[in-house]
Amino acid sequence: MTQTPSHETVRVNLGERSYDIVIGPGLIARAGAEIAARKPGIRCAVITDRNVAAAHLDSLMESLATGGIEAVPLVLEPGEKTKRFDELVKVCDHVLGARLERGDAVVALGGGVIGDLSGFAAGIVRRGMSFIQVPTSLLAQVDSSVGGKTGINSSHGKNLIGVFHQPDLVLADTDVLDTLPIREFRAGYAEVAKYGLIDRPEFFGWLEQNWRDVFAGGAARIRAIATGCQAKADVVAADEREKGARALLNLGHTFGHALEAATDYDGRRLVHGEGVAIGMVLAHEFSARMNLASPDDAARVQRHLSEVGLPTRMADIEGELPATDILMKHIGQDKKVRRGALTFILTRGIGEAFVADDVQADEVFRFLEEKRGS
């Protein structure tokens, strides 16, 4: 591509499955040219949701047409509930109905919901087609579009069904975030901060200083997104299929997923990144409780996330939460359970997260009982 100084490219190194994440402004307008240059003759099915379609589908279709790329769009309902079997069938039928072949691409234009669902479809139609991500939420740009995890939810839990299917290209247009509801921007920001908390303490410090500029747009936003992508790309390259180190990316997520399940995945009450924000604070506090980390670090995390406007306490969630034993059930059902023992990502301090696979359920229960009121 023609690099302009305002763009950053992060390479995800996975052997023959390696790919670029291009980050910067105006990328939707250039998508047709970018894709045509890399994959001449390709045809596409563009999967998106109603919200994103309203703001960006026309530009993308126009850009693809300009690049000489034939494309058929499918617009789904927005929201986590779209990550289900019925919708997966719809996407597969759309792709097959368009008579796309193995080398043709499914293009995901949207947030993590569209990315996870479309990526799963791309992974199973004809046992694997090309896949291109055009992530439009902050969360999708720094997290879900990178690494090849795709999937849908089941009545038994979130993301329990899916495949690993790497994209061939990710185009993260930082301008599109301007149409993202601020609440969703904040939710994505929780995942940005997560990379600092896992193993980049200086990045967390930088965010504490510069978060207002990240929210405002421009160079700081690009830098934050590129740092997030790089952090995720590093972990993914080390552990593509989540057998070890990749588990660190679940910091805050075991608690977070349980809270999402407990609120019935109702985005009005809690969106994914908000669950993660509360979950990360809980993970730090639980680590302090276990004498693994200083309570000061937990307080610092809570302070920063709440400063940007994220919920950080279970009590911040509107409405009643179910009883703690129901929360525990959601935690037990989480896919990170290994033969009985609970696995959590805990921490020794900011930037020092680690995998703890011997966490006692009753300790967690007592901790949640106490925290839910505060």
Next chain:
Amino acid sequence: MTQTPSHETVRVNLGERSYDIVIGPGLIARAGAEIAARKPGIRCAVITDRNVAAAHLDSLMESLATGGIEAVPLVLEPGEKTKRFDELVKVCDHVLGARLERGDAVVALGGGVIGDLSGFAAGIVRRGMSFIQVPTSLLAQVDSSVGGKTGINSSHGKNLIGVFHQPDLVLADTDVLDTLPIREFRAGYAEVAKYGLIDRPEFFGWLEQNWRDVFAGGAARIRAIATGCQAKADVVAADEREKGARALLNLGHTFGHALEAATDYDGRRLVHGEGVAIGMVLAHEFSARMNLASPDDAARVQRHLSEVGLPTRMADIEGELPATDILMKHIGQDKKVRRGALTFILTRGIGEAFVADDVQADEVFRFLEEKRGS
């Protein structure tokens, strides 16, 4: 395992995804011990169909229990129509409902339908679980249980949705074939003969001499199955994800799939292997028509398959076939189409199959028009 002289083991070499196919009598009774020895502590979901359950589920459950392996069975309706999304959801729910983890196994006890469906579920639940095949049809033992192709059908065509997911172990109990309806045994035999026709002319000659013993059971059956598995394992090792050489395994399948579609996948009219038998004869005859091979080879193939009792002509199918342009549509919809040109497996003679990716649709049309009456 304790090898007895009557057993053969074929190794499928796929790096860290390598696995054994064990072939011989009495393996269901030993399945619990075999699995427990390889995967201590594993739990299983056993997926099967009503026909197979009636004959063999109790023995397998007993054998697993004896090996100390906890297992929960799910019995589905028999038949190709079971390879659909609804049933996939049922299997996934069953596996998740049993709270199996990534290292636990989905066990397919059945023919290719159960193997393809369960393997797909194993490939997507928790983004990939262990998978063990206990194939009970001849077709499944020599073909569908080997190589990791899994999937379901779509309204757009057969096997259009699925994943590559290799099993960890295949236990092919040659005794169970004694309860298989003879028609199904014959259908599986078509796939056995296919390996001879692809690139093992001496094996085809051996089958012409010894097919009665293969049908009768005993050493010839084990030898035929092991040769078939070895042939398939060789191709799969060379081309795991069907980018090239593996396409040869589709000899007879483009015509065969079109005939299956044309008969609405109604097993009373045509089962998969029967479609393949007719398809292989057509592929040889079309190759002769194109002056690629001698008509004598086509005649020899037709003679042998019809001697064992397989249909070899479109006219052998009961009931009306749709018009030739509908057949052509099914051929065009087949996943082996690449950017418009038709890809067929053609041959230069017995044991000399090759991939032809420039087959003209109108030649095929004329050929089918003429052949359908004969």
